[in-house]
Amino acid sequence: MESLFLDTAYLAYLENFMTENRKDGFVKVLENRTKHFTVAVEDLFQLHNTSAVMRSCEVFGIQELNVVEQRFGKKIDKEIAMGAEKWVDIHRFNSNQDCIDNLKARGYQIIATTPHDDDCLLEDFDITKPSAIFFGTERLGLSEEVMQQADGYLKIPMVGFTESLNISVSAAIILQNISTRLRKSDIDWKLTEVEVLEKRIDWARKSIKDIDFITRKYLEKQ
Numbered sequence: 001m002e003s004l005f006l007d008t009a010y011l012a013y014l015e016n017f018m019t020e021n022r023k024d025g026f027v028k029v030l031e032n033r034t035k036h037f038t039v040a041v042e043d044l045f046q047l048h049n050t051s052a053v054m055r056s057c058e059v060f061g062i063q064e065l066n067v068v069e070q071r072f073g074k075k076i077d078k079e080i081a082m083g084a085e086k087w088v089d090i091h092r093f094n095s096n097q098d099c100i101d102n103l104k105a106r107g108y109q110i111i112a113t114t115p116h117d118d119d120c121l122l123e124d125f126d127i128t129k130p131s132a133i134f135f136g137t138e139r140l141g142l143s144e145e146v147m148q149q150a151d152g153y154l155k156i157p158m159v160g161f162t163e164s165l166n167i168s169v170s171a172a173i174i175l176q177n178i179s180t181r182l183r184k185s186d187i188d189w190k191l192t193e194v195e196v197l198e199k200r201i202d203w204a205r206k207s208i209k210d211i212d213f214i215t216r217k218y219l220e221k222q
Contacts, residue, residue, distance in 0.1 A: 006198065037175075038064045042096060042146060053167065060179040096146055109151040112152070113154050114136065114142050116155075121156075127181050136167070154174070
């Protein structure tokens with residue numbers, strides 16, 4: 001099955017079952033997708049916040065969301081996500097350390113979103129490095145485990161009496177800012193040709209009814 005996700009003939013076959021608008025829409029959206037930034041949410045108690053962060057990832061073109069599920073549930077609130085779970089790749093981890101190790105192995109620096117002595121204001125954040133933006137729990141913020149291993153600290157400038165924002169609001173503000181700046185830059189931020197092909201096939205499969213039957217028919221012809 002994995003080889004099918006790199007099979008251009010399979011993609012062409014699937015596209016026979018799709019409208020031109022849907023095919024063109026996939027191509028257009030993928031032109032603005034990136035893995036230069038990724039998002040990690042740490043063991044959120046309120047499930048709808050994870051779903052809302054996922055939706056922000058989709059809206060602002062962040063292709064991957066990393067979810068630590070050490071203590072709380074593994075369900076996505078689809079009413080809040082509003083279909084975003086189809087278009088964003090979700091990577092699940094059983095612990096903060098597993099998530100951190102995976103992201104660092106993939107070349108990401110760990111950025112903690114929290115006020116800190118060495119923090120950086122959002123407007124001054126260096127977008128050139130591939131970064132994993134970590135968001136913590138509503139009650140306690142990010143864990144010491146993440147804080148101690150972070151490569152940098154990022155905060156949203158605020159001038160009112162309130163000292164913090166809901167995580168879903170914070171994520172939306174940060175992702176809108178850094179994704180807009182990224183697209184205006186000379187950084188090589190787009191998905192590779194192989195990644196685009198994989199997602200076109202993945203999204204086509206998620207859009208077609210009776211996909212297993214249709215795939216069997218394709219394989220029988222090979």
